[in-house]
Amino acid sequence: xxxxxxxxxxxxxxxxxxxxxxxxxxxxEAGQGIQTIGETLxxxxxxxxxxxxxxxxxxxxxxxxxxxxxxxLSDRPIHCARCKAxxxxxxxxxxxxxxxxxLTDYGQIIYDSQSLKEKRQDAHFLDVPFxxxxxxxxxxxxxxNTVATGAVLGMLGMDIDILLGVLxxxxxxxxxxxxxSNVNAAMAGYDYAVKNCIKCSFVAAQTTRPKMLISGNDAIxxxxxxxxxxxxxxxxxxPSTSIMLYVASKAKEYGIVVEQAEDEIAAINMALGASFAxxxxxxxxSGGGFALMVEGLSLAAMTETPVVIALAQRPGPAxxxxxxxxxxxxLFALFTAHGEFPRVIMAPGTPExxxxxxxxxxxxxxxxxxxxxxxxxxYLADSQWTYDGFDLSRLRYTDYRLRGEAFDKLTEYKxxxxxxxxxxxLAVPGDGTxxxxxxxxxxxxxxxxxxxxxxxxxxxxxxxxxKIEAIRAEIDPxxxxxxxxxxxxxxxxxxxxxxLREAVDSLAGKCKxxxxxxxxxxxxxxxxxxxxxxxxxxxxxxxxxxQNVTGQLAQLIALEHGFRFKERINKYDGRPFTLEGLIGEIxxxxx
Amino acid sequence: xxxxxxxxxxxxxxxPGCGNFSILKVFKEAMVELGLAPHQFVVVSGxxxxxxxxxxxxxxTFNGLHGRSLPVAxxxxxxxxxxxxxxxxxxxxxxxxxxxxxxxxxxxxxNIKYFVHDNQIYGLTKGQGSPTTMEGMVxxxxxxxxxxxxxxxxxxxxxxxxTFVARGFAGDQEQLKYLIKEAASHQGFALVDILQPCVSFxxxxxxxxxxxxxxxxxxxxxxxxxxxxxxxxxxxxxRIPTGILFRCRRPLFEEKIPFxxxxxxxxxxxxxxxxxxxxxxxxx
Numbered sequence: 001x002x003x004x005x006x007x008x009x010x011x012x013x014x015x016x017x018x019x020x021x022x023x024x025x026x027x028x029e030a031g032q033g034i035q036t037i038g039e040t041l042x043x044x045x046x047x048x049x050x051x052x053x054x055x056x057x058x059x060x061x062x063x064x065x066x067x068x069x070x071x072x073l074s075d076r077p078i079h080c081a082r083c084k085a086x087x088x089x090x091x092x093x094x095x096x097x098x099x100x101x102x103l104t105d106y107g108q109i110i111y112d113s114q115s116l117k118e119k120r121q122d123a124h125f126l127d128v129p130f131x132x133x134x135x136x137x138x139x140x141x142x143x144x145n146t147v148a149t150g151a152v153l154g155m156l157g158m159d160i161d162i163l164l165g166v167l168x169x170x171x172x173x174x175x176x177x178x179x180x181s182n183v184n185a186a187m188a189g190y191d192y193a194v195k196n197c198i199k200c201s202f203v204a205a206q207t208t209r210p211k212m213l214i215s216g217n218d219a220i221x222x223x224x225x226x227x228x229x230x231x232x233x234x235x236x237x238x239p240s241t242s243i244m245l246y247v248a249s250k251a252k253e254y255g256i257v258v259e260q261a262e263d264e265i266a267a268i269n270m271a272l273g274a275s276f277a278x279x280x281x282x283x284x285x286s287g288g289g290f291a292l293m294v295e296g297l298s299l300a301a302m303t304e305t306p307v308v309i310a311l312a313q314r315p316g317p318a319x320x321x322x323x324x325x326x327x328x329x330x331l332f333a334l335f336t337a338h339g340e341f342p343r344v345i346m347a348p349g350t351p352e353x354x355x356x357x358x359x360x361x362x363x364x365x366x367x368x369x370x371x372x373x374x375x376x377x378x379y380l381a382d383s384q385w386t387y388d389g390f391d392l393s394r395l396r397y398t399d400y401r402l403r404g405e406a407f408d409k410l411t412e413y414k415x416x417x418x419x420x421x422x423x424x425x426l427a428v429p430g431d432g433t434x435x436x437x438x439x440x441x442x443x444x445x446x447x448x449x450x451x452x453x454x455x456x457x458x459x460x461x462x463x464x465x466x467k468i469e470a471i472r473a474e475i476d477p478x479x480x481x482x483x484x485x486x487x488x489x490x491x492x493x494x495x496x497x498x499x500l501r502e503a504v505d506s507l508a509g510k511c512k513x514x515x516x517x518x519x520x521x522x523x524x525x526x527x528x529x530x531x532x533x534x535x536x537x538x539x540x541x542x543x544x545x546x547q548n549v550t551g552q553l554a555q556l557i558a559l560e561h562g563f564r565f566k567e568r569i570n571k572y573d574g575r576p577f578t579l580e581g582l583i584g585e586i587x588x589x590x591x
Numbered sequence: 592x593x594x595x596x597x598x599x600x601x602x603x604x605x606x607p608g609c610g611n612f613s614i615l616k617v618f619k620e621a622m623v624e625l626g627l628a629p630h631q632f633v634v635v636s637g638x639x640x641x642x643x644x645x646x647x648x649x650x651x652t653f654n655g656l657h658g659r660s661l662p663v664a665x666x667x668x669x670x671x672x673x674x675x676x677x678x679x680x681x682x683x684x685x686x687x688x689x690x691x692x693x694x695x696x697x698x699x700x701x702n703i704k705y706f707v708h709d710n711q712i713y714g715l716t717k718g719q720g721s722p723t724t725m726e727g728m729v730x731x732x733x734x735x736x737x738x739x740x741x742x743x744x745x746x747x748x749x750x751x752x753x754t755f756v757a758r759g760f761a762g763d764q765e766q767l768k769y770l771i772k773e774a775a776s777h778q779g780f781a782l783v784d785i786l787q788p789c790v791s792f793x794x795x796x797x798x799x800x801x802x803x804x805x806x807x808x809x810x811x812x813x814x815x816x817x818x819x820x821x822x823x824x825x826x827x828x829x830r831i832p833t834g835i836l837f838r839c840r841r842p843l844f845e846e847k848i849p850f851x852x853x854x855x856x857x858x859x860x861x862x863x864x865x866x867x868x869x870x871x872x873x874x875x
Contacts (some may be wrong), residue, residue: 043875072606212873222869228861231670250869255850255859262695266662269655273635273666276653276856281666299656390870397863428857429651430674433630437645437652440638448601448646449654557835 001330015245020050020075023082024152027097028091030209031063031141033145034378037089038069040149040170042213044162045073046386049208051499053078054384055576060238060322065096075205079350079385079498082476086202087155089148093118098471099443103108106201110193112144116338125199126155133192138185150186152568154193158204160186192398205532209576212387216380216495219351220284221246221309223358225254226395230279239378240284240312247282266295269426272305276438278401280362284310288319294336301341304416304424304439304463306359313377315574324574325378331555333373334522340460342468344372345522349479351385351517356394360520363396364474368424368467371400373520377547380495390434400426406464407432414445419459422466474521477530482514488541488590493518496545501576506583511590518553524560533561542559543567546581593628595619603647605640610761610787610797610798615647617768618706623766625775632675635664636688639681639715640789641708641714661705662695670700672845673855676702677776682709686722686742690724693744697751697780701844704781705772707744711796718792727796742783745813745824748780749817749837753780756820760805761787766833773835779843786831791863801831815839 020065024041026034038054050073069455070085072078090111096118100109103124112130113119119127128151130144138146146167153160167182193200194421200343214222220244232247234240243460248258257274261267264285272279283295290311300307307471310335315326333345345362354376361372397439402425407413413434417424424445429436437447442459444450480498482489482504488511490500500515507513518524527533536542536557544554549572554565567583571577577585597852598619605611622632634645640658645652651674653664660678668676685693685707696703712730713719719732722742729736748756755777759767767785774781786805788798812834814817820837850859 039613046875148800210874213875214873218873225869226863226866228863229857230856230861231666233666251849253869254865255856256850256861257848257856259665259669262664262691265659266692266695269659269662270656270669273653273663273668274670274856275666276634276663277670279670280861281670295656296659303653303655329604392867392870394861395866397861399861429633430630432672433628435629435649435651437654439646439652439654440656441618441654442619447652449643560697 010503012129013349017067018548019074019076020203021204022072022086022156023084024071024073025085026070026091027066027068027095027099029064030059030061030067032091032502034067034069034091037145038071041071041152042384043166044153045071045165046211047162047208048158050075050205050386051078051211052213052384053081053384055081055379056382057575058323062485066098067094070351074468078581079501080152081576085578088154089152090116091533106199108155108197108200109154110148123199125192126170126199128189128192128196129421130189133188137188137479138181143182143185146182146185147189148187151193151526154190156201156202156204157200159207160190163587169290178302180433190338201353209388212301213384213391214351214387215242215353215380215382215384216348216354216376217242217312218246218357219354219434220374220376221250222452223355224282224362225250225256225309227359227362228397229256229282229362230589231257231271231281232283233261233267233274233288234284235261235264235267236504237289239314239375239381240286240289240310241285243284243310243312255335264292265296268309269299270306270563271307272300272303274294275305275307276429277305278403280306280366282308282310284312286312286314287316287332290329290333297442298341299461300371301337301339301343302440304426306365306369306439308358308365308372310374310376312381314374314570321574323378325495325547325576326572326574327377328374328549329550329571330521330552333375336557341463342368342369342370342471343522344471345375346372347494347519347521348374349494349517349519350381351383352387352390354380355390357520359395363398364471366399366400368423369470370467370471373561377495401428403428403431407434409436415441415447416459417445418462421470422462468523472526475520475523475525477525478513478532479517479519480530480532480535481517482508483512486513486514486535487512487540488514489536489542490586491536491544491553492514492546493521495576495580496547499579499582500545503582504585507586524556527561533563536563541567541585543569543588547568547571547576592626595623597629598622598649600647600649604643606791608790609640610710610789611640612642613761613764614708614756614767614785614787615644616704617764618771619648621768621771625772627675633667634679635660635667635800636679637684638686639713641679641681642684644679658684658692660684661689661692661703664703665699665701667701668845669856671855671857672702672851673852676704678703678705680705681714681780682711682721682723683713684708684711688724688745694751696751697782698750700754700780700841700845702779704774704777705785706771706783706785708787709744709784710787710793712793714789714792720809725795728792729839743824743827744782746821747834748782749821752817752836752839752841753757753782753833753837755781757781757783757825757835758833759783759785759799760833761785762802763805763807763833766807772834777838779841804829804831805833806830808832
């Protein structure tokens with residue numbers, strides 16, 4: 001097995017270090033509040049107008065163990081996580097041991113020696129008495145995390161006012177006393193850091209216009225809501241659950257029925273029932289749950305019932321690493337389910353793409369009456385990115401259903417009528433006097449069971465061949481970024497986008513490099529729109545980079561286009577690439 | 592008012608003498624008497640001889656997968672709570688493959704009426720044991736006979752506080768029509784287990800076998816007493832009670848979702864104008 005590059009191997013300096021680009025890592029046990037500190041800092045930085053990228057690593061437990069929340073902030077756009085930390089907030093001893101070797105040259109670990117019962121003298125450590133400052137200034141030790149949050153801002157030399165504003169909003173319902181205690185605790189941490197962090201050399205850039213901060217899964221949920229979603233049924237499964245939570249948070253406002261099904265089989269069948277009744281429906285799960293949905297996926301295809309499925313990947317087989325990340329279900333999503341039928345698979349690389357491709361998935365599912373799958377993974381699902389906004393004019397919403405008067409005036413209706421496009425009118429049962437009939441058996445135009453050979457061929461062509469080319473024509477080609485005549489092309493899909501993009505930026509000074517990101521991954525885009533295979537053929541080296549063992553995108557490109565990658569970088573330890581780790585791997589290949 | 596002709600569907604492919612014919616006949620009659628035209632209700636079915644039922648009728652139809660009709664019906668009903676939803680299933684479909692859905696369907700208490708054609712055998716796959724096949728009965732795939740205890744669906748439903756639990760018999764059309772109409776008018780989830788002889792593969796539970804044993808529950812029986820109903824549901828063997836075993840009122844699932852009370856979900860248009868306000872919420 002090839003040597004895996006880790007942070008301590010990285011000797012080179014990234015070219016853009018003169019920009020503000022800091023990484024803050026908060027480590028501690030589950031239940032200690034690392035997420036609260038991380039999320040609060042994320043809000044403060046976004047409000048201050050910085051570009052923020054956050055990601056999380058957690059274990060499959062509610063208390064104990066060791067988790068981290070990592071934030072990267074910059075005054076220029078950023079798209080992935082780095083492996084070196086400038087500030088570490090260690091809430092447990094493990095946080096010190098794990099991350100002291102990941103510190104930058106000027107990095108600092110802040111910790112509370114009294115709580116951790118461990119004292120470090122080295123210049124990289126700043127002992128901040130989180131607990132005693134919390135008791136002294138906030139009146140309660142539970143404000144230790146607020147002290148720590150204030151201390152981080154003090155170290156960065158940032159204005160504390162935004163944090164104080166966030167605290168006032170967060171604790172508004174708990175009353176003035178709680179607000180004041182938290183404000184005092186934050187101030188105490190801030191002042192302590194300003195006074196005592198003599199080694200701190202951080203310079204905060206000027207703040208600008210506030211940015212929006214959004215995670216991958218929230219963006220999928222929001223994308224669904226913005227596409228007219230009316231029904232969401234799912235069984236909880238990490239890392240997909242937060243999509244259901246987002247949709248549920250909008251259920252009352254938008255009039256969306258959210259139902260927790262007894263299992264994933266029920267989840268997809270409920271979605272199909274709701275869709276057949278005439279509303280836009282969706283379900284979400286991870287690999288194991290998707291395995292249970294497979295039969296329903298085939299049912300969606302046969303009955304030509306639109307449905308959108310979010311598949312948030314984690315490492316398998318079986319239960320695998322329940323809270324970690326992987327890209328190992330691409331070929332599963334593509335080839336699973338009995339029979340032959342069209343499907344669409346979207347593989348967004350950023351929260352913005354999560355939003356717009358969920359919208360496109362709904363549009364294509366409804367227009368062509370097919371299942372559409374959104375492939376994400378734990379890394380993207382739980383990452384937050386900042387934006388100046390989303391261009392909502394790009395949203396598509398067309399109601400393709402035959403409903404109301406348009407259906408009622410018909411005296412004859414065939415649910416599966418054979419048409420030139422392969423798409424039959426999709427009527428809403430009850431809106432007209434004609435009945436709507438569909439069947440999981442092969443059926444005739446009316447929807448009744450048939451075993452007729454000729455009709456079977458006609459229906460197969462209708463469902464598959466007639467639709468697939470029309471769908472392909474709507475698929476955007478892979479995203480190209482970098483120099484126009486690259487010698488090295490990095491290839492990836494889904495959550496690899498940000499890493500590949502920053503790797504291209506980092507290596508651009510050294511070689512002629514570009515990337516291809518397969519975003520709307522299946523059906524593969526028509527090469528007449530943009531000949532991405534030519535880009536691969538013309539490059540001296542094409543490297544396919546994926547978070548799986550077998551190189552699933554590489555296999556798919558070989559299958560569809562006959563192009564075979566000679567070089568691949570694959571990571572399959574459940575942890576995402578870091579920028580430096582990936583660059584180390586690329587350098588090892590290209591020399 | 593609809594007439595029987597309105598419900599004329601495809602020609603049934605069932606075996607001559609199948610108990611399903613009389614269920615189909617009385618179901619159509621019940622719909623006429625209830626004044627439900629074919630486009631005004633939906634029948635969701637699964638796989639098995641019973642799964643073909645809606646094709647032999649004329650009505651809105653979703654003939655889905657084996658065991659999965661109840662989840663489809665659940666999604667449908669939540670999307671359109673103004674339309675009556677019937678599920679037609681067999682003993683393998685409902686009690687075997689779909690057992691988990693039945694448990695949770697009863698818990699939800701949606702206004703769904705579940706008619707189970709219970710012939711105590713697998714008909715479509717030609718004679719394997721089903722969950723309601725009697726213990727010890729020898730079938731082609733079970734040389735030592737059925738080794739598991741026979742499932743008692745009515746006891747299960749009453750234990751789960753199902754709001755309407757009944758047993759019909761395909762050989763008693765008068766009572767069966769009454770049960771279908773009562774179930775259709777009931778507010779809540781209804782399970783009607785219909786004993787229905789399979790003339791091809793069940794040589795034990797024949798018309799004669801049932802006729803010797805079934806008896807109608809009469810007016811002396813109080814179907815609102817759950818403990819009594821549970822006791823009654825355990826009766827099987829020499830005497831088999833038919834009729835409404837248990838009936839109660841629990842709040843409907845649909846009633847707990849305020850925004851679908853006046854207008855069903857499917858009749859509520861999407862309002863994209865809210866989206867920009869929602870986007871602002873991400874400016875944290």
